[in-house]
Amino acid sequence: MKYKSLAIIWLLALISAIGVASSAPRTRRATEPAVYSSAEADAMRLEGEKRFRANCNRCHAAPHKFPPRMMATIVRHMRVRATITDDDMRYILYYMTQ
Amino acid sequence: MSYFWIKAGLRRWPRVVLPASAGLFLLLCFTPGLAACQSSDGEKAIPILTGTAGYFNFVTAGQNQVDAQINPVLLVPLGDRWLVESRAEFEGAFQRPPDGGSYGGMVSKNLDYLQADYIANTYLTVTMGRFLTPFGIFNERLYPIWIRSLQQDPLILPLSAESSDGMMLRGGFPVNAKVNLNYAAYVSAVSSGHNNLESDRNVGGRMGIFLPGPRVEVGASWQKLLQDERTHSFGFHFAWQPMRFPLNIHSEYARSNQGSGYWIDGAYRLSQVLFWQKALRRLEFAGRAEQFFNGQISSDEAQALGLPAANTREGEFGLNYYLHDGLKAVASYGRQFSSAGNLNLWTVGIAYRFAVPLGRVGSQ
Numbered sequence: 001m002k003y004k005s006l007a008i009i010w011l012l013a014l015i016s017a018i019g020v021a022s023s024a025p026r027t028r029r030a031t032e033p034a035v036y037s038s039a040e041a042d043a044m045r046l047e048g049e050k051r052f053r054a055n056c057n058r059c060h061a062a063p064h065k066f067p068p069r070m071m072a073t074i075v076r077h078m079r080v081r082a083t084i085t086d087d088d089m090r091y092i093l094y095y096m097t098q
Numbered sequence: 099m100s101y102f103w104i105k106a107g108l109r110r111w112p113r114v115v116l117p118a119s120a121g122l123f124l125l126l127c128f129t130p131g132l133a134a135c136q137s138s139d140g141e142k143a144i145p146i147l148t149g150t151a152g153y154f155n156f157v158t159a160g161q162n163q164v165d166a167q168i169n170p171v172l173l174v175p176l177g178d179r180w181l182v183e184s185r186a187e188f189e190g191a192f193q194r195p196p197d198g199g200s201y202g203g204m205v206s207k208n209l210d211y212l213q214a215d216y217i218a219n220t221y222l223t224v225t226m227g228r229f230l231t232p233f234g235i236f237n238e239r240l241y242p243i244w245i246r247s248l249q250q251d252p253l254i255l256p257l258s259a260e261s262s263d264g265m266m267l268r269g270g271f272p273v274n275a276k277v278n279l280n281y282a283a284y285v286s287a288v289s290s291g292h293n294n295l296e297s298d299r300n301v302g303g304r305m306g307i308f309l310p311g312p313r314v315e316v317g318a319s320w321q322k323l324l325q326d327e328r329t330h331s332f333g334f335h336f337a338w339q340p341m342r343f344p345l346n347i348h349s350e351y352a353r354s355n356q357g358s359g360y361w362i363d364g365a366y367r368l369s370q371v372l373f374w375q376k377a378l379r380r381l382e383f384a385g386r387a388e389q390f391f392n393g394q395i396s397s398d399e400a401q402a403l404g405l406p407a408a409n410t411r412e413g414e415f416g417l418n419y420y421l422h423d424g425l426k427a428v429a430s431y432g433r434q435f436s437s438a439g440n441l442n443l444w445t446v447g448i449a450y451r452f453a454v455p456l457g458r459v460g461s462q
Contacts, residue, residue, distance in 0.1 A: 054310040057346075058339055060245040061367075064423045067459035072143035073175050074453075079217065080181060081238070083270030083280035083306075086220040097141055 048095020068097040143175035144457035152243040154447030184212040225266040232282035233258035244451035247365040247384035254359040256404035262286030278308040299324040313339040329355045361388035382418040410436040424451035
């Protein structure tokens with residue numbers, strides 16, 4: 001019985017390892033500063049606001065903006081907890097820190 | 099011969115295969131090529147101490163209970179892809195004895211979760227440690243006192259373990275422009291009856307489909323206990339936040355051998371009324387209807403689990419006033435109907451969510 005749960009853990013570990021291994025490297029590294037033209041920045045903000053409205057008051061009242069580095073942690077937390085998608089997270093973080 | 103090897107391997111596999119696969123897993127996580135694919139947080143994330151503090155008066159069938167609680171949440175991001183997170187509950191519940199005298203009670207402590215999350219890629223986050231069991235939506239998404247629209251727990255909440263100890267895979271990703279899919283699959287390998295660390299050995303999963311346009315989510319959960327009677331539980335959930343009005347609807351159904359039932363919650367924020375806007379937009383009406391049906395366990399067993407001893411129906415209505423972001427005053431009235439007796443449930447109180455940085459916050 002105990003082995004069964006270990007077997008499942010092992011399987012999950014393996015699946016996640018394969019998942020991790022097959023993750024394609026992104027083109028832009030986070031450490032590189034993102035330079036947007038003002039039109040691009042506006043579009044990013046608009047998209048961010050749209051995604052914020054679609055996602056951030058589904059479970060609780062939509063929160064106010066926090067300072068950028070706090071926001072980065074909060075959005076990461078929500079990405080995991082609320083299974084917010086990668087793209088949503090990026091746009092929302094941009095919107096919440098501008 | 100091969101039979102012997104298989105048998106020996108099976109016997110030894112937890113000792114041999116498990117560390118080997120864990121090693122493989124870690125190796126894959128930290129391969130230099132992969133380390134280059136960082137998440138695109140942009141801003142450097144810092145540790146945060148957040149959580150809730152609350153003070154409530156619950157009057158259940160005429161018996162007053164004073165409840166004071168503080169539930170700190172610690173968030174520690176590591177690098178671009180890791181998050182270590184934890185929440186503890188400290189709750190003092192005090193009652194005056196029926197024959198009068200001073201309030202007495204006790205403080206309970208509970209570790210809700212202590213987990214390390216690794217955001218592997220767009221599709222997958224790996225969680226290890228003690229985590230909130232992703233069964234239905236209340237436990238994982240609506241439980242904190244600053245979030246729930248009514249402070250009473252739904253009757254069916256104890257049908258699944260609140261916390262699990264083991265490993266979980268989860269994620270959310272777009273299927274197309276109109277549909278997002280989210281999932282969680284977990285195994286809880288530790289069975290602990292310890293008061294502050296209760297958990298069962300179980301395996302389960304949840305899957306949800308979210309439509310960002312109409313803001314609708316539907317989903318299903320399943321769990322199998324790997325101990326005792328090895329029973330199955332399953333449930334369905336539904337959530338809807340219409341775009342046009344400030345209404346928030348959540349609902350859940352769950353069934354196991356311990357019982358079954360549902361709840362449906364609606365919260366309407368008066369942010370669109372045309373008069374006294376300044377005051378009224380902070381006000382929210384909340385209502386809940388719920389029902390619980392007995393399962394195949396005795397009423398004593400049910401009560402020990404925190405479930406009603408008999409078939410029960412309940413209706414509740416409440417008012418929430420948002421004084422400030424994260425701070426709300428609450429008041430509610432509920433009526434419970436059951437063959438064990440009907441009763442009134444009154445609640446008044448205040449719930450606060452705080453968040454303080456544990457590092458330099460950066461500038462806007």
